[in-house]
Amino acid sequence: MRQSHLFTRTRREAPKDETAKNAQLLIRAGFIQKMQAGVYSYLPLGERVIERIKTIIRDEMNAIGGQEVSLASLQEKEMWTKTGRWDDAVVDNWFKTKLKNDTELGLGFTHEEPLSTLLKDHIRSFRDLPAYIYQFQTKFRNEKRAKSGILRGREFLMKDLYSFSATEDGRAQFYEKVKEAYVRIFRKAGIGDRTFVTFASGGSFAQFSHEFQMLTDAGEDIIYVNKEKGIAVNQEVYNDDVLAQLNLKKDDLVEEKAVEVGNIFNLGTKFSEPLELMFQAEDGSMQPVIMGSYGIGVPRLMGAIVEACSDEKGIVWPRSVAPFDIHLIHVSGSDETASRADKLYRDLQDVGFEVLYDDRALVRAGEKFADADLIGLPTWIVVSDKNMMGDKVVFEVKDRKSGEVTNVAEDEILVRMNLLRNSQ
RNA sequence: CGGGGUGUGGUGUAACGGCUAACAUGCUUCACUUGGGCUGAAGUGACUCCGGGUUCGAAUCCCGGCACCCCGACCA
Numbered sequence: 001m002r003q004s005h006l007f008t009r010t011r012r013e014a015p016k017d018e019t020a021k022n023a024q025l026l027i028r029a030g031f032i033q034k035m036q037a038g039v040y041s042y043l044p045l046g047e048r049v050i051e052r053i054k055t056i057i058r059d060e061m062n063a064i065g066g067q068e069v070s071l072a073s074l075q076e077k078e079m080w081t082k083t084g085r086w087d088d089a090v091v092d093n094w095f096k097t098k099l100k101n102d103t104e105l106g107l108g109f110t111h112e113e114p115l116s117t118l119l120k121d122h123i124r125s126f127r128d129l130p131a132y133i134y135q136f137q138t139k140f141r142n143e144k145r146a147k148s149g150i151l152r153g154r155e156f157l158m159k160d161l162y163s164f165s166a167t168e169d170g171r172a173q174f175y176e177k178v179k180e181a182y183v184r185i186f187r188k189a190g191i192g193d194r195t196f197v198t199f200a201s202g203g204s205f206a207q208f209s210h211e212f213q214m215l216t217d218a219g220e221d222i223i224y225v226n227k228e229k230g231i232a233v234n235q236e237v238y239n240d241d242v243l244a245q246l247n248l249k250k251d252d253l254v255e256e257k258a259v260e261v262g263n264i265f266n267l268g269t270k271f272s273e274p275l276e277l278m279f280q281a282e283d284g285s286m287q288p289v290i291m292g293s294y295g296i297g298v299p300r301l302m303g304a305i306v307e308a309c310s311d312e313k314g315i316v317w318p319r320s321v322a323p324f325d326i327h328l329i330h331v332s333g334s335d336e337t338a339s340r341a342d343k344l345y346r347d348l349q350d351v352g353f354e355v356l357y358d359d360r361a362l363v364r365a366g367e368k369f370a371d372a373d374l375i376g377l378p379t380w381i382v383v384s385d386k387n388m389m390g391d392k393v394v395f396e397v398k399d400r401k402s403g404e405v406t407n408v409a410e411d412e413i414l415v416r417m418n419l420l421r422n423s424q
Numbered sequence: 425c426g427g428g429g430u431g432u433g434g435u436g437u438a439a440c441g442g443c444u445a446a447c448a449u450g451c452u453u454c455a456c457u458u459g460g461g462c463u464g465a466a467g468u469g470a471c472u473c474c475g476g477g478u479u480c481g482a483a484u485c486c487c488g489g490c491a492c493c494c495c496g497a498c499c500a
Contacts, residue, residue, distance in 0.1 A: 016430085331459060
């Protein structure tokens with residue numbers, strides 16, 4: 001994309017009503033825009049990051065047998081009454097509204113009820129199970145206090161996966177597969193080294209659930225981490241009994257602040273029973289489906305990545321989620337240089353790179369570099385008169401993270417970029 | 425939801441109850457410059473969140489509302 005066509009602008013300063021680092025940087029760089037407290041719109045750069053995160057997640061979900069769907073946001077009261085979750089005393093963060101004829105509706109904050117209800121039309125026998133169904137869908141939660149930029153919003157995109165199994169054993173096996181998939185997702189998203197599988201309270205069907213907690217001061221959870229074993233315990237279940245059970249010693253644990261970027265949960269028959277999602281077993285008996293739920297807040301993950309990956313100049317995107325692969329920066333000068341940059345822009349795209357091309361004619365080099373630092377693409381290629389000496393044409397390749405610069409001859413640039421891509 | 429704080433051009437800030445609400449940045453135009461947010465000049469842009477009140481006089485004080493931020497509680 002030509003940067004001259006990008007409608008968003010960068011800012012020197014963040015609006016004063018944003019104190020969270022993730023929102024400050026994302027707003028300054030033009031990725032997102034705040035509409036209200038806890039409500040953000042995604043601009044072209046931000047939407048690209050969201051899409052890249054979705055791709056990482058989608059690949060992993062499909063690899064473990066997930067089937068993607070998209071359920072409605074508007075929710076009928078009836079099925080939620082069956083599970084007891086319509087009541088404001090039970091679930092206090094509903095956004096509720098009404099039809100013109102006064103029929104009550106809610107905006108979905110999760111989708112166990114509608115998906116279970118939907119599946120009643122499709123699940124008859126143990127032969128129809130298991131089913132692993134997921135979606136990327138906007139959730140609405142009337143949080144009493146939205147905070148921390150996009151880490152905790154009132155409207156946000158969530159990947160929610162639900163598993164439907166015939167046996168507890170089958171459910172448990174899938175649970176482990178999701179756990180492994182989540183580890184891969186967070187590793188691919190660039191925060192694997194600081195994200196820990198964390199034991200948390202499990203609800204009515206399990207002693208524990210598992211959270212994926214990324215260490216950051218911006219988080220709102222306290223966890224106790226054993227870095228050697230790569231696991232942690234949430235403060236909510238941190239006690240001597242649990243530590244003994246998990247074979248963990250207090251002395252090996254470090255208290256840390258963290259943000260929950262993913263969560264997996266055993267639901268048992270908590271929803272299938274009241275909603276009567278039943279199947280006929282091999283022995284002819286009717287049994288409730290055994291369920292699990294597995295969530296990742298996509299914007300929260302994006303915000304967490306920014307919290308973890310930035311410096312004083314701006315964002316430093318992991319290659320896997322950056323909105324573009326390469327920031328091609330043309331420092332204005334001769335016409336010849338301009339046409340070299342244009343050609344490189346086309347060539348890079350021809351071999352499959354996503355390129356943000358800073359072709360702005362009236363912007364000085366310093367401002368372009370400052371913007372590029374802020375936007376945070378992992379690799380820059382700088383094209384300028386400085387490096388056009390006769391027939392010896394070189395481009396500067398700069399690594400945003402290390403600041404390291406290497407000069408690459410024109411005829412080697414595509415090879416070099418491919419090497420970079422494949423080393424990922 | 426309890427507690428605390430803040431609302432001033434697009435953005436960030438300033439202004440004792442008293443001059444035409446100031447400065448920076450942004451944006452427009454001209455000149456100059458062209459590798460780290462140049463330089464100079466001229467412009468543009470604000471019912472000081474909304475509604476009441478006190479006062480000769482309110483951005484400033486008081487009351488009510490709304491919005492936003494922070495701490496706590498909550499997080500199915």
